[in-house]
Amino acid sequence: MINFLNPWFLLGLVAVGAPVWLHLRRKDREKVVPFTGLRFLEDQPMAKAPPLTLKNIVLFLLRVLALALLVAAFARPYFETASMAATSSRVFVIDNTLSRQAENGLEHDKQYVLDQIAGAGAHEQIGVVVLGSEPRVVVNFGDSPQQAREKVQAVQPTTERGTILSAVRQADFLLKQSIGETKRIIVLSDFQKNQWTEDANAPPFLAPGEVKLPSLPIAAARSNFYVAEPRVQRVFIGEGALIQFTAVIGRTGDINKAVVSLTSNGREILHRPIGLDAKTDKISVITQWEADPAAWMQGSLSVTADGDTLPQDNACYFTVPPITEGRVALLSDSVYLQTALSGPVAHGHWKVETLNPTKLVDANIASPDTFADILMVDGDYLQSAQARMLVDRYFTAGRGVFIMAGRLPTLLTGFLEKLGFDPLPQLAAPGTGTLSPIRYFSPDSPVFKPFLVPDFCSLVDVRVGEPVHLSAREAKPILFGQHGDALLFDGTKDNGRFLLTTFGFDRKQTDWVVHPSFVPFLDSALQYLRPQAPLNATLEPGEIWLVQIPPELSVKTVVLSRDGQEISRAAVNADHRALVRVPDQPGIYGLAYDQAPQVRQMLAVNPSERESELTYFTSEPDILKAWTQSDTKKPATQAGLAIPASLMAASNSNIWWGLVLTGVAALLFEMIVLYWRGHA
């Protein structure tokens, strides 16, 4: 028996009336006789509409046939067979994320699904959805059992982070296209807590009793050591160039001993056992080592422990790009600044060009390509229009600007207001009064990150005098004085970035200039202000890496590779950007431009730290209740999706194409007949 997937489309057969109407309305010209003597028959009745008869049967039939075929095609006919009637429809959600790989959980789930497929009758529909960064339908209802088995066996674990909610939504969507009398979603997961609790505010969408959880873990947690939060950067202490590294080693379960190994560029930096007591679940690893600043640094930190149920999360990867000498344009009288950035001190880090205040016109005339990476300017010089113009040009050119606003003359006030600063009442003149220690710096600011490590430098005894009081509309204060005054702002203007101090770099306003941390601070701040794009990234599997290419390089494609093997390619758009999908396998990847083999950027891929938190629900998660509708009404079908997927397969594309092509052929033939008749 023939049936239709979209029976409403059959209303389109009304359109068949169009050719019928056309043919019936056409006047029978052969029956209308032109004559010149009608004046002698004026008493004869006027002719009404010509008799309605069908003419051009062939044309009419062709048009009707074409319309009927096209309408039927979109109505999606299919022939009902015994196999069409399904008693039940089930969708299995397989959690193939990293956490599920603990104790081969994924393999157990796959086997479970395979057993269900083998045991399913002819009237049962089975679909499979797997997680990953985006849920994916692996098995459709229209797949044969053999196809379903093969596809389930091909499911691989992934390090991408996925949520149960999105997978269940996908399964629900699939289920709504099924034709089974009973519909079920079976979630095969480790019931990791953080994987279920995401998107807790999702509105209910599941039918009552739709979701089944076949098994729940017995234990609330599994034993696992994992590595997280790797942070690495170069620091310069004296003449030495060091790599400063921090990471967190976490533990769930009851294992408490492990061995930590740290390697850098193939060299073992650290290898030592660690032990955690029962109360400690996380420890920090902080270390430094020397590294050539002119070369790439890539390394990994791993932890091994007996009884670890998820060894796949026991390593993290990191990279540090090489340091290149930067250029600083200095417009300041501060001898301390000049000394800190002088050749012997800043050699290899910074090359300083001291600007002549009387020749700023020349600097303004120069092309932006000749600009230094950063402009350091004393606030006093900003009373000069040329100096202000130069600062604006640096911003426009995407360069960094470091402003020392030790005083607040009138002209500087106006300039600062354009920069988004508003002066606050001064209790005392800036630079006067006793020096007070700084109170707080933002640990998240890249400027001060090195200072988190005590061995780096300490800012404890750095003192600053009365600063200029400013409030910022957009810039962010990252350093505060004893009384809570903002001492250093971090902001952006146009295409550039700036740092602004509310004190000058002279002895009257601060003793920082003679403090050991001054040079490291300057170096860190200037590195932060450098306009060049970051050359390395740390991302999770499945994420998209936005690669910024320097505009001066005409790059058409970027090539991602690992250990010399090309992984993927991406085109560079007009904005000098490329989107690269992060591979699933954790590790370090190199990015080259076009056909050149030289690695220009690096990517460290680490799985989400959340996958390592092996703590589970031992009973049905409450969140499931929140996703389930409370009444017994059938959940509303998603708009426009009322076609059972199995029937979609049953109404196979051959029939559809056959109908459409035959309809088109009928129309073409009709056109030919019309043309031939007209020509004849």
Place this chain on the structure above:
Amino acid sequence: MNETARRQFDPETLKALAGLQFRARYVVEGFLSGMHESPFHGYSIEFNDYRNYQPGDDLRHLDWRYYARADKLCIKRYEQETNLQFHVIADTSRSMGYRGTSAWCSKIDYAKIVAASLCWLLLKQKDMTGLLLQEDDARKPQAGEASRVQRDPQLHFLKPSQKPSQFGHILGQLETVEPAGGPCLATLLNNTPRLIRRRSVILLVSDLLDPADEVQDQLKQLHFLGHEVIVFQVLDRDELEFPFEKDRIFEDLESGVRRRIRPEQVRQQYLERFNAFQDTYRNLFRALEIHHLVLPSDEDPGRALAFFLSQRQAFA
């Protein structure tokens, strides 16, 4: 009509001839070849424009040069007796476009042949011949005609001339004209006195399907002005006999009015009314001494020539 000439008429042959010129010459020469003697004997067509002097003739018309050469007194008969102008007026209204079920051509085509044949015949006689038509809006002026053609907003009047090139001009007009518009006979005849000032012979080729009362004043005026009028009424056999049999919707060619007709019921009525209509014209023509010939479009156009010549003798 000469039997010999009639036997020679072959509509298929005429239809096969391409161009009005050849059709006209075929008709004329076919007609002439059927004549036992030249009908133009005594006419100025052979440019025999002299006759012997008879006592009492006006000596102003004596050809003194001829007398000097031939020592014979002769009167220039051509100048005196063949100084007539002939104007062919063709009806090009839409009803002339009708072609019946058994006709080999439409009335307009037939009228063109008749008009062209008459013009060919006249010009062969060295008669001054002109043409008057209702102008078709789409028609463009021909090359070389600007100096000779008098432009009228509705009419196209070719001034009479006896030059050999005149036939080419006449053909050019006749070949391009197409039946269009409603009844135009009244318009044609209304403008005729203005355009034709000299006493002339007017050869009207029309189907006369305009009401007689609309044209009788114009015809009277022509008669009053001294014009000789010969009317060649071209009609289709369907118009004459109404041979239709099946019920049909008939549509008037000019007005577009449609009527549902049952021919077997209305034939008699039609014929009565049509004949009455014809009688009206015949009475009018008789009163105005207008010569009238009905030409079914499926008959030999040479009949028109014979009729013309017979009438010409009358007013020669």
